[in-house]
Amino acid sequence: MEFDVAVLGGGPAGYTAAIRAAQLGARVACIEKESELGGTCVRVGCIPTKAWVQTAHALHAAREIDPKLGVIVADPRLDFAQANEWKAGVVKQMTGGVASLFKANGVTALEGVGTFENANTIVFEQGDLAVTFEQGIIATGSYPILPPIPGIESPRCVDSTGLLAQTEVPERLVVLGGGIIGCEFASIFERFGTEVTIVEMLDSLIPQEDADATSELRKAFARRGIVVHLGKQCTQVDDTGSGLVVHFGEGETVECDLMLVSVGRAPLVEGVGLEAAGVDFDPKAGIRTDGRRRTSVPHLYAAGDVAGYWQLAHTSFREGEVAAENATGHEVEVGDPAVPRPIYTDPEIAGVGLTEAQAREQHGDGVAVGRFPWVANARAVMSGEANGWVKTIHETTYGELLGVVIVGPHATDLIEAAVVALDAESTVETIADGMAAHPTLGEGLKIAGQVALERAIDLPPRRRA
Ligand code: FAD
Numbered sequence: 001m002e003f004d005v006a007v008l009g010g011g012p013a014g015y016t017a018a019i020r021a022a023q024l025g026a027r028v029a030c031i032e033k034e035s036e037l038g039g040t041c042v043r044v045g046c047i048p049t050k051a052w053v054q055t056a057h058a059l060h061a062a063r064e065i066d067p068k069l070g071v072i073v074a075d076p077r078l079d080f081a082q083a084n085e086w087k088a089g090v091v092k093q094m095t096g097g098v099a100s101l102f103k104a105n106g107v108t109a110l111e112g113v114g115t116f117e118n119a120n121t122i123v124f125e126q127g128d129l130a131v132t133f134e135q136g137i138i139a140t141g142s143y144p145i146l147p148p149i150p151g152i153e154s155p156r157c158v159d160s161t162g163l164l165a166q167t168e169v170p171e172r173l174v175v176l177g178g179g180i181i182g183c184e185f186a187s188i189f190e191r192f193g194t195e196v197t198i199v200e201m202l203d204s205l206i207p208q209e210d211a212d213a214t215s216e217l218r219k220a221f222a223r224r225g226i227v228v229h230l231g232k233q234c235t236q237v238d239d240t241g242s243g244l245v246v247h248f249g250e251g252e253t254v255e256c257d258l259m260l261v262s263v264g265r266a267p268l269v270e271g272v273g274l275e276a277a278g279v280d281f282d283p284k285a286g287i288r289t290d291g292r293r294r295t296s297v298p299h300l301y302a303a304g305d306v307a308g309y310w311q312l313a314h315t316s317f318r319e320g321e322v323a324a325e326n327a328t329g330h331e332v333e334v335g336d337p338a339v340p341r342p343i344y345t346d347p348e349i350a351g352v353g354l355t356e357a358q359a360r361e362q363h364g365d366g367v368a369v370g371r372f373p374w375v376a377n378a379r380a381v382m383s384g385e386a387n388g389w390v391k392t393i394h395e396t397t398y399g400e401l402l403g404v405v406i407v408g409p410h411a412t413d414l415i416e417a418a419v420v421a422l423d424a425e426s427t428v429e430t431i432a433d434g435m436a437a438h439p440t441l442g443e444g445l446k447i448a449g450q451v452a453l454e455r456a457i458d459l460p461p462r463r464r465a
Contacts, residue, residue: 001027001108001110001129001131001132002031003020003026003027003028003132003133003134004135004328005018005026005027005134005135005328005441006029006030006118006135006136006137007021007031007136007137007258008114008138008139008140009031009032009039009139009140009270009304009393010030010031010037010038011039011040011108011305011320012039012040012042012313012314012316012317012320013040013103013139013303013320014030014032014039014137014303014304014320015030015038015039015101015281015320016303016316017303017320017321017323017327018102018105018137018324019102020324020325021137021328021437022105023105024090024328024330026135026328027106028106028107028108028300028326029107029109029133029182030102030108030109030110031110032109032369033111033112034111034115034261035111036094036095036099037098037102038091038094038098038350039141040141040305041313041316042091042094043095044161045089045160046064046150048164049090049164049184049185050187050228050344051086052083052087052164052188053086053328053346055086055087056100056187056188056346057194058143059076059077059078059191059192060191060346070287074292078169078192078193080167080168080169080430081167081217084167089269091284095365097455108337110124110131112124112125112129114131115271115273116136116272116277116279116295117137117272117276118276118390119131119133119276119278119279119297119299119300120133120136120299121133122131122273127134128300129227134299135300135301135464136299136300136301136327137293137297137301137305137320137324138279138287138307139316139320139323140267140269140272140298141267141306142260142265142305142306143265143266143268144157144161144264145266146175147263149234149235149236150235150237151238152237152239153385154244156239156256156257157244157259157261158258158259158261159236159261159262160185164258166258167191169174169192169194170189170194170256170257170258171195172195172196172197172243172256173186173194173196173256173258174196174197174199174244174246174256174357175196175198175199175259175260175262176199176234176246176259176261177201177261177262177263178199178200178202178206178228178230179205179263179264180206180343180357182198182344183217183221183345184343186198186222186226186345187345188318188348190221190224190226190411190450191346196225197226197228197254197256198221198227198229198427199232199234199246199248199254200228200229200230200231201232202230202401203230205217206343206349208341209341209343209349209351209408210355210356210357210391211389212233212356212405213351213354216349217345217347217407218348219223219350220346220387229248229252232248232249232425234246234247234248234278234327235248237259243255243256243257244256244259247281250264265304265305265311266283266284267281267285267287267306267308268305268306269281269282269286269306270282274287278296278297278417279296279297279300279302279411283305284402286302286305286308287306287307289302289307292323292332292333292334293307293334294326299327301327303319303320304316304319304424305428314339314340315339318337319334322334322439332433334390337423338352338409338418338419339352340352340418342415343402343412345386347387347407349407350404350414350415351403351404351405351406351410351415352403352404352418352422352455353393353402353404353452355393355403356369358403359393359402359403360440362402363395365404366395367393367394367396367402368395368428369388369391369392369394370392370428370448370450370451370452370453370454370456371391371447371448371451372389372390372448372450372451372458372459374386374388374389374444375387376447376459377441377444377458378438378439378442379439379440379443380408380409380440380441387407387408388406388407388408388409389406389407389408389444389448390406390408390414390444390448391404391405392404392428392431392445392451394452396427398427399428399429400427400428401431403422404457406444409441412443414444414445417442417445418445419437428449428453429453431446432446432449432452432453434446448461
């Protein structure tokens with residue numbers, strides 16, 4: 001089988017690259033080892049977790065928000081079997097969507113484990129079928145890291161895929177690793193009625209995020225009864241037959257029924273035949289590429305988690321597009337776009353650009369911040385969810401916006417306005433002087449900008465940041 005472009009991996013990076021290359025006129029094959037397309041994101045990542053996030057939010061709303069608004073739902077409770085059916089249905093619709101897009105764009109989908117035999121051939125299906133190609137795009141993604149902790153091989157220690165496959169809600173869950181994935185699952189399962197304990201080696205939850213935002217999360221988790229142990233390493237896990245005893249810190253223990261191991265993901269570079277293709281890679285950092293996503297072999301490109309710093313679906317989408325455009329004779333770079341950082345906990349968090357600490361590190365005293373609390377926003381108040389705030393961060397020489405952080409309702413949707421503003425190199429005045437529809441949550445960004453400029457109409461002067 002001969003193709004202009006072969007893509008290895010059918011996740012966000014791979015399926016985007018395949019479709020984009022086909023749009024540009026190439027004959028494209030995409031080799032994917034799973035029976036469904038969509039990769040980690042669609043099958044066992046972004047999509048199923050957020051389906052559960054919706055269930056968790058609906059449950060919370062029925063119990064604690066709707067009654068305030070005058071809607072009484074008798075005895076709201078979780079039907080976990082139905083929640084799982086809903087999750088599976090959402091995933092099916094999305095994986096089917098990718099398959100239909102392949103068909104509509106004339107991309108040939110090939111199922112099987114693919115391995116490079118050389119820089120122009122990928123063999124797949126136990127090595128008895130081969131695809132030859134002129135240009136190749138590697139998009140094999142990443143896998144969850146299993147730390148070397150005695151006892152962690154117990155079947156009660158699961159990764160995110162294992163947790164998503166549960167058919168019973170565990171009574172007690174330990175989450176090992178307080179990063180984004182760990183915090184999202186902690187948030188979901190507490191709403192599902194589980195007793196949740198997070199054990200994190202570092203001194204903060206989600207340490208890469210803005211410190212004010214993660215401290216809000218920590219406070220919210222404390223209010224909800226989620227126990228968080230920071231700066232404590234897990235040293236051993238004992239399977240008692242009916243549960244686990246997790247050892248951490250200096251002789252501390254916690255008992256649970258299930259432990260989620262979410263300590264990070266590593267690029268999937270082993271067993272792909274990268275050596276046979278001559279592609280340079282590092283087992284930890286993944287495949288090295290330039291800004292055009294070109295590897296050490298000029299006609300081979302790499303995109304997504306296998307070659308990425310961010311490990312996000314939307315960075316993978318863009319890298320896939322860029323790889324495909326270069327593979328079909330165009331000259332495009334990913335550049336340095338604003339990358340939104342969505343976190344689907346309750347409260348939601350979303351950031352883009354610099355955190356406040358990064359801005360102060362880079363610009364010293366020439367940084368100003370505006371913080372607008374949702375409690376002063378009519379739409380947030382009427383929806384019964386007014387915890388959190390919007391924060392703008394700008395430098396004071398030209399007023400250029402450096403970053404935005406949002407904590408609270410719909411933060412992950414609202415951040416898009418800030419992404420566009422940062423990509424357009426907007427000033428804080430652009431944010432503050434533009435109009436936002438009223439009454440909306442969208443007004444939060446504008447008013448945070450006004451707070452930064454010390455001229456907010458909606459806050460009394462003493463409350464300005
Ligand atoms: P993948 O999605 O991993 O796809 C790689 C594909 O390659 C897979 O389908 C794999 O089967 C296939 N493959 C690998 N090797 C071979 C081979 N040799 N032959 C054939 N096929 C092969 N990101 C967000 O932006 N937002 C979120 O809300 C979010 N939530 C997440 C929640 C969880 C629980 C997890 C685990 C991840 C989440 N992510 C999220 C991250 C996101 O899923 C990844 O960044 C994204 O899937 C990376 O896309 P990719 O195409 O590089 O890799």
